[in-house]
Amino acid sequence: EAGVTQFPSHSVIEKGQTVTLRCDPISGHDNLYWYRRVMGKEIKFLLHFVKESKQDESGMPNNRFLAERTGGTYSTLKVQPAELEDSGVYFCASSQRTGGGYGYTFGSGTRLTVV
């Protein structure tokens, strides 16, 4: 089966611009997660979709971040306007089942650099 696909793999934008990251989960996986790793720090949870609904968005840093999952398939994460501190690697993951005992399948990440 195809894995979790993220694109772009890299993005360099100027402060104040808008960037949209996309994640295609494994087909049939209702659960989709976004995580972010700022350089050298831990991978932090951003939000969790179950199908098209936001189950938990407690990790979203502020209202400059908007995540959508229309139709319960792929998801987008938009940053508008981007700030320097938004730089990092954004990971998407999916899982078939909900529950803490199931490992996630991660994408390769999008490395975002805001200059």
Added chain:
Amino acid sequence: AQSVTQLGSHVSVSEGALVLLRCNYSSSVPPYLFWYVQYPNQGLQLLLKYTTGATLVKGINGFEAEFKKSETSFHLTKPSAHMSDAAEYFCAVSDRGSGGYQKVTFGTGTKLQVIP
């Protein structure tokens, strides 16, 4: 709240030597525990996990980890390091619950360097 501490952001071992990556967790109840690995330019890959049962868990590529409740630890080991093991390793924890969604919390990662 749950948390994960990985001791050592960088670990170097010689090829053929024992690999030991340390992980301690903090959780109100015995959690689910995971190790993920990230090879260069790739995504995170699940190496192994502990959910219940036997406390010594075997994973892919010869890695194993032991859940020690008394020490709140879940250290990752491999008897003999290979050059291909060079990667970044993340310990992660998820609380058990009455069912439903439980958030996964990651540690800061340990970069493993294997010296020929």
